[in-house]
């Protein structure tokens with residue numbers, strides 16, 4: 001479960017934000033829609049506490065993230081939050097498999113090759129596990145990114161424009177995979193996007 005309460009943020013006096021409260025229960029999905037520049041990425045980074053709100057709270061299950069120290073926040077995020085970034089960023093020197101195992105490592109968990117293989121099969125990239133990430137197509141990279149986000153079975157999955165560079169077919173596939181994965185592990189799924197194609201796939205929507 002993720003819930004926010006009266007989050008405000010500023011990059012400076014000329015760039016201030018006051019975000020609507022959102023609530024997303026376990027196994028629920030929420031779409032946050034907004035045009036370019038409305039603060040979608042900023043909001044997602046606040047939900048993950050990659051940015052600290054000026055005021056307000058971000059609660060995941062029973063933990064108010066805004067009350068944690070920097071080190072506690074990083075440890076909490078690694079264990080409980082899976083993030084699919086706008087542009088997948090991987091460690092290019094490592095294989096796809098090792099990039100997946102890195103999620104375990106960062107969360108201080110045992111490296112689970114079986115889970116990586118299982119996810120690769122479910123998400124359709126089991127042939128690519130030994131390749132370097134820059135040898136994959138954009139659609140494949142996006143699927144690896146989803147797998148990495150769910151490696152530790154997080155409580156919350158946050159996805160930033162996961163479909164902006166994909167065609168219609170890959171867009172439907174990525175949305176379906178995000179929904180399936182979050183339902184399988186009982187996570188809350190929050191997607192921020194300007195991609196109007198996603199509107200019909202989500203009943204719960206917030207406009208920024």
Ligand SMILES: Nc1ncnc2c1ncn2[C@@H]1O[C@H](COP(=O)(O)OP(=O)(O)OP(=O)(O)O)[C@@H](O)[C@H]1O
Nearest residue numbers: 011012015034035036037038039040041042043194
């Ligand atoms: N580090 C920063 N310092 C100052 N202003 C910033 C910073 N990052 C973003 N902004 C500004 O904050 C506003 C919101 O940016 P943000 O990236 O959150 O929007 P967005 O809705 O995700 O946009 P897009 O869909 O184009 O990615 C923009 O006007 C942007 O210029």
